[in-house]
Amino acid sequence: MFTAREYVKAKSLDEAWELNQIRSNRVVGGMLWLKMSRLNINKLIDLSDLGLDGIEENEDEFIIGCMTPLRELELHPGLERYSCGAVREALRSIVGVQFRNLATVGGSIYGRYGFSDVLTVFAAMDSFVELHKGGIIPLSEFIGMKPDRDILVRLIIKKTALDLRYYSVRNSRTDFAVLNCAAAKTGDKLKLVFGARPGRAMIFEKSLSEISSAASLAGEAAEAIETRSNLRAGADYRTHLVRVFAKRAYNDLGGGEKC
């Protein structure tokens, strides 16, 4: 468990950002990851008074505040419809309901955890993050950036027409995934995002018209996606799962109707 000397409820994003420039201070979301650390924190910066806990849906996009709990994403009817159930599927194995009532979108995305189901599912969509100083950038770009001291304010999902699926394999029900995969079909394009490799999510894209069979797609994805070994599984097994998920995605989305 960490220790903190002071707790500050920020009155504005500017104040939160200023405080966060000091190395010994930390922004907090649900505090669930942070509490696993033994950090010596000077000031905890709480964003919960800034109205950033909710999902706004309009014709073109979903705008999700950084303090929104994962559970709210899981239960949102609009996201459920748009993602063909993939968001719920991606989140349902993260520990338990009480946990997902606390874990936030900001903490989950900012951390860019290699094991993340949250990053994987949103990286398959037309997603952007809004950073307080860095502006709005594609999530795929953010995944590759080194963590800095900016504040993740919102996650934005454009409602590009797509068909989406989510797959994961876990050694036990609520453990970190051995491998996860979100597959999106947009027009003729098939996008496969693989996470828990165990590194950060990687994207493999291909036109459906260029894929001769599920087996050829599986082979190409396995070549392109780098996997490694850790306590949960070996690299070979993960690469085997890349093939399995790629085939499954092709069969589910290759010629199928929109869900």
Ligand SMILES: Cc1cc2nc3c(=O)[nH]c(=O)nc-3n(C[C@H](O)[C@H](O)[C@H](O)COP(=O)(O)OP(=O)(O)OC[C@H]3O[C@@H](n4cnc5c(N)ncnc54)[C@H](O)[C@@H]3O)c2cc1C
């Ligand atoms: C035991 C355990 C099991 C887990 N299993 C899974 C799993 O299977 N799949 C999965 O996807 N995830 C899993 N997670 C991760 C979890 O879903 C959350 O992503 C994680 O707890 C972080 O969310 P939080 O709100 O608790 O963030 P915090 O712990 O509060 O913060 C995490 C980090 O993000 C920073 N931060 C928080 N909010 C912001 C912001 N708005 N801007 C900038 N920086 C910010 C904090 O300073 C800190 O460095 C697991 C976590 C734990 C502890």
